[in-house]
Structure formats: C-alpha cells, structure tokens
Amino acid sequence: MNDTGQELDMELTDRKKKILKVVIEDYIRTAEPVGSKAIAAQLGKVSSATIRNELADLVEMGLLEQPHTSAGRIPSPKGYRLYVNELMERQRLSLDETERINQSLQLKMEELDRVISQAGRAVSSFINYPTYMSISGKKTLSARRFDLLPVDERSCIVVMMMSDNRVKSQLLRLQLRVDLDQLPTLVTLLNTHFVNISPDEMNLRLMDVAEQIPPQLFLLLSQTVSYASDALAESSQREIVTAGAKELLKLPEYRDADKAHQLMSFLTDSKENLPVPDEGPMKILIGPENVSDALKNTSVVVASYDIGDDMRGLIGVVGPTRMDYATVAARLSGFAEGMTRLFGKQELPPKEEAEK
Amino acid sequence: MNDTGQELDMELTDRKKKILKVVIEDYIRTAEPVGSKAIAAQLGKVSSATIRNELADLVEMGLLEQPHTSAGRIPSPKGYRLYVNELMERQRLSLDETERINQSLQLKMEELDRVISQAGRAVSSFINYPTYMSISGKKTLSARRFDLLPVDERSCIVVMMMSDNRVKSQLLRLQLRVDLDQLPTLVTLLNTHFVNISPDEMNLRLMDVAEQIPPQLFLLLSQTVSYASDALAESSQREIVTAGAKELLKLPEYRDADKAHQLMSFLTDSKENLPVPDEGPMKILIGPENVSDALKNTSVVVASYDIGDDMRGLIGVVGPTRMDYATVAARLSGFAEGMTRLFGKQELPPKEEAEK
C-alpha cells in the first residue's frame, strides 16, 4: 500500500493534460465541481467512462481533488500550478481592453500617492478582484538640495529636492523674526551639511552646527531640518494601499461574511506581509504557496513596474485559488506596462550628482 | 376607522418614554426584536401585560414596529428620531477613549490628504462603522505667489504658494535650454499676471502674454502655468475617502453579501451624494431621512471641523439604523474636536494679503 504521498511514476499523457485543462477552466468559470460527462462533451470522441478512469489517475497524481465521493472534481493547488506553468495559454489583450487600460491611466501626474491609489482602484475595477499597490526604492532617500524663500518677516517657504528628484515644500511659520539677509547663509549651510545624508543623520548633524550660528537662525534651521527629515522619512516609507476589497463579495467563495471579513482585514491591515515579486515582471502564488496563513486559501498575482531609475512599483491582485489566471495575468501585465510607460514619460530621466 | 396616518392625539406619558428607551437600547445592543417580558424585567414594578398595552400604543403612534404578529417590537425611524432628540443621554467619553483618540491623532502634519485618510481609518476602527472623510473650502483656490528655482540648464523647480497658504512644488524638465538670467523676469510675470485668479483664467491669460515674450521662455511659462492650474484644480476638488467598509460585515444586518456589497459600492463610488452637515457641528440622519436611496435603510452621523480659516473638514459614520447613536455621537465629536485642535495647532493662523 503506497498511499503515502503522490505517485510520481504515473505519466501525464497528452490527454490527461487536456482533461486537466478543461476541468480547471470549467471550474474557474462556474465554481462548481466538474463531472466526467461535461468533460466528455467538451472533449468529444471519448466517453465519460474513459474520462472517469483518467480523472481517477489525476486525483492520484494530486492534480485534482474531489470534495466528496459522488461529486465532480476540482483542481488542487498543484493542479493550478501545472496549469499556470504549462497549460494556460497566454492571453492577448483585446483592443477594447488595451483601450480601457490606457483610458484609466490618463492621470495627471500630480502626487505620486494619489496616482498610485487611483491606479489601484482602476485595476481593481477592471480585473474584478481586490488589489494592493505600493512603491519602494532601493536606496534610502536623502535631500539633494534646499532652498528658502522669504514670504514675510515671520514666514518663509522651505523647498527641498530629494534624491529621487521629487520636490517637497512647505510654508514655515517662524517663532522669531529673522533677518532676510541671513537666509542665503542658511541655504548654503543646508546645502553643504544636510544633503545626501539620511534623515537620522540630519537630526544629529543639527547638533554639530548649533553653536556655529546665531540662535534665532538656528531655530529656523532646526524647523527646516525637522520638516525635511520628516518629509524624507515619510516619502521613503513604503505604504501599501488596497482597493476593491468589495469585489470579494461577488465571489461565491466569499459570500460568507466571516471569510470575507477575515481576508479584507488582512488586506487592509497588513502593511507588510503581502507578497512581492522577487524579480521578473510577474509572479503567481497559488494557495498554500503563500507564506501568510491568511492567504493559504487564496491566490495572488503580483506584477512590478519601474518608476524613475531607483524606484519600483508593485501591483498585486488577490482572489480565490479559483482565479482566472489567464485573464488576470494578461490584464495585470497590461497595466504594469502602462504604469511603466506613464512614469517613464514624465519622470526624471537624467541624473548627474554623485553621492557622498 | 381612522387607521390613516399616525395618531397624534395619544399622549406620550413618562412611562411610555421609559419603555421606548429600553426597547431602543436593547435593540441597538442585540439586533433582535424586544419582547414585553424583557422590558418588564428591566423596568421592574410593572408586569409584562401592562407593558404589552403600552407597546400597542407605541406602535400605533408610529414609534415602534413589529416585524410580524408574534415577534417583539423594533424601533421605527421615527422612534429613533425621538430617542436621539430627547431620550438619549449624552455620553461622556471615558479617559481611555479620550486617550485613544489623542493617540490616533498623533500624526505628522505632512500632506493633508494623507492625514485625512489616516484619521479616517482611525475613526473607523475606533467606532466600528465605516466612515467617510472629506475637506472642502468655500473660496476657490488660486495661486498667491510663484517662484522658479534653477537646477541646471534643462530643469528648474516651480514653487507655488496657494491662497490657503499651502505650498506645492515640482521639478520641471525643460524642452529647451533657457537662459537662467531670464528666470526672474518670468517670476515677475507670473506674480503679476497669474496670481489670485482661477485655474481656468490662468490658462486663458496664458494666451494673452504669448506674444510678449520670447518663444523658449513661453514654453517654460506654459509648463509652469499648466502645472499650477492642475495642482490648484486638484487641490480644490473635494475628494472623499472612505475607510473601514469591512466593519459592515460584522453587523448582522449586513451578513448578506449582496446588501453589504451594495452599500460598500455606494460608499466607495459615490463621490458626491454623501450627507454633509448644513451647519452646526454634528448632524444625525436616520434611515429615510437620507436623500440617497442607497442610504434609506442606514443612518449617518456626520461631524465637521475647521481647517485654517477657510476650509472645513468632515467626518461621517455610516451604519444601520440600529446604530449606537450615543456612543457614536460622543466619539465622533471627540474626534472632530481633536481634528480641530490638530489643525489649529500647526496650520496657518494669520493672513494678510488682499485679493484682487
């Protein structure tokens, strides 16, 4: 009796593959176990009895499962994996679809965050599954250049260009009146001692220069530096935004409010442990292949795209293991390409400064 | 037979009020129709039969309803309204709660949008209902001041201070090489002709000055103006962000996936027709009092707070008519006060420039 584990010796004939494919695609469409008769009808030529024999083999190989005796078969995670790797035919996007993607990427390139979250909503409503998006850079962000613009004697504008060429600015209210003539000195100081270093270092260095300048100037300096380090820290922290969690409720597997709630909570709360593609443009994780327990019964398709030359963006799609992998993969990579194009077009091509 | 409409002549005795209050609070807690026996137990002194007589009266007055003959009573919208107006005792926040509110408002005052959406999440997870937040200003936004900072010969930074004292900036890539000496001219031009007017006017005026300046300067000017008008338009458009839709799923009235999905869709999609408090700090809308059809079966509690001296922020809480009005109201106004404090502390107190 070698019921232990899966049979490796059985051959996966061509016909078995065909059958597997039919089962999976049927199940993806209907969410109902697929019976031998339906398969026979779709395949033609062979009778349901033959199919049944093959099905039994496929179950033994661990590619299919049967919920109970006398029900049809459903794919196992292993089955999906095989399907995704070998059987699934790469879909081409229709013109309509391409059109729709481009349409939803007609975004004004204002704030990055906003672009991201808008894109997230678009993806989700186009793919009909919940999505998550985030961006992250490899290098840690630093300031590249400062400016102070006088407004009146009690306020001025601080402008900081960051190492990724984004610019941040804010109005500063001054506790003390500052001589406007002093501003250039301060700017020079900032551009000498506070550029190309991490936010933490900035705060440290503040102490060093404390005694070199007059107190009321120092106050302004410290306001500026504290603004700058906060802004840098915030910009470099990778925030994950999710969208379209409600799509779950349309799926039969999440009609149960508790299940839906559980997954939604995980999606909106977990700011960390959502899958990222280690490399390559796209990654598909099926059921138990996920590390997070909360995702053991779900599949994730995640793609990445480039922003500038340091940052990478990330779009993930979450759904039941019975996910329409072919369509999702096609549309998602369409989106990812769109995003690359979007950012490539308007963002920071050149770069010349050296680092410390 | 005067079954038509509600009986206005019946008197709402003190005991009736007490009973109504018990019914409502019980129902809010349990989501189950409340029976005469339970009420009697809680009131003491009187028997369930007496209560039954009173209940019949309350039903006739339109303050209670009964789902079917042999079930307990549940409050009608009218009943809730009476409860909210007269019967409900204003809750005081516990120390714990106050603490928790302050805790979650320990936000770095970076970008307004981000603060808002973080606060939204906090409110939602504290109150356990979905929330929506938005901000809006009465006056239309315009630019108050421009600056251009040279970076290299192909790029410069545009800085714009807006009429609400917020500052926006971005790096501009120039199609044509521009003589740096020309920048001050351009800045003067901007500060003369493009301040204190609406984004639309800005684009119009661009045409007017087209012939007064050399072409390559005009290119830069038009890039700047287009950035500015976009940024202004975007900042003044009132965006609504929602949070915590998942909380719905915990409520018995939304265990039905379709109902939940419907309301969630409304919340996330409708960028317009969510209730706003016409004036006063807080407003409670019960069931059919809502204008949107989608909200006819839900209640909304909405509060507002001040940002600077022109803008107003808005927090709304959405839930079933069986909402814990007392708690929600207390916590929500706690939050609103917190927000006012938060913005009052760090934002734009003075202002002196005159408008056009």
Added chain:
DNA sequence: CTTTAGCACTCGGGGAAAACGAGTGCTAAC
C-alpha cells in the same frame, strides 16, 4: 491493453412537514 456500456451505490442539496417557542392580543378578575 484500452475503451465503453451498464449498474449499483454514495452523498450532498433541496423541500416539505413537524416540532418548537417566544411573543402577542384578548378577556376577565383584581
């Protein structure tokens, strides 16, 4: 050795019927 028809068997889903029980309205006595 593979395919197919035939057949008994399994088991979950669906629906009717029954049992249950919380709660009511009414009546009559206090």
Added chain:
DNA sequence: GTTAGCACTCGTTTTCCCCGAGTGCTAAAG
C-alpha cells in the same frame, strides 16, 4: 389601571426523505 391566564400566531429550527448528479467497478467489446 393593572395583572394573571390562555389560546393563538408565526418565524425559526429540526427532521426526514427524496432526488439526481456523479462515481467506481465490472464485464464485454474493440
């Protein structure tokens, strides 16, 4: 005006049974 008593209502829960899709096995046919 209040209360005990009681028959009645009606939604919920439980039980039970039937149906049928789908199976595995066997034996015959290719």
